[in-house]
Amino acid sequence: MTQNDSDSDFLPLKVISVGRDGKRRFDKRDRQRLIEACLQPGVSVAGMALRARVNANLLHRWICEHEKTYRGEGATQGSGDAAAFVPVVEIACADPQP
Template sequence: MDVVIPRRTRRTHSEAFKQSVISACIEPGVSVAGVALANGLNAKQVRRWMRERGVKPPSCRRSEAVAVSTAAPASFVPVMLSPAVAPVIRLEVQRGAARVNLEWPAEAAGACGAWLREWLA
């Protein structure tokens, strides 16, 4: 019996392919890892291609944008809140021919339970 061990071959990519991957990576809102996965590549390989060609990775570009945006002073923005509505327990109970629609304040849930047990007994 002969055992054949397959040899891994190194993949080579054309310069045009590398440039198209890099140009896809520098689009705003695109992640290098996402582009790499979509093309069957490792993200580290794509970042190396970018570094070799002098293209800044998106993380560096993003930090510059954050530095500019944080330079503006923050100001207080008041928010109008609607008045809080007290929670209510709503029940519809039918026993025989009698049907009861009930609204009970949630703060008195224990009293609602006691009334309901008494009514159903």
């Protein structure tokens, strides 16, 4: 997907504030637009992170949180497509029939 100027006018992300710990806070609307842009087919998350001037791992975490929220998995962990091991218990008959 190629982005023209109107699609990427929110890049780089606007920093709203910087905390005492050095963490930057970003504009929520622009952050949401970035996440939605990353969800388009063929878009490189690492490339978008560079354009937005954020760490690629942070952007990936935002995308994962977005997907969990919109799939309804935010409150229930362990649900979804995750594989799970289920113990199999064999029950032997105490009185086998002849």
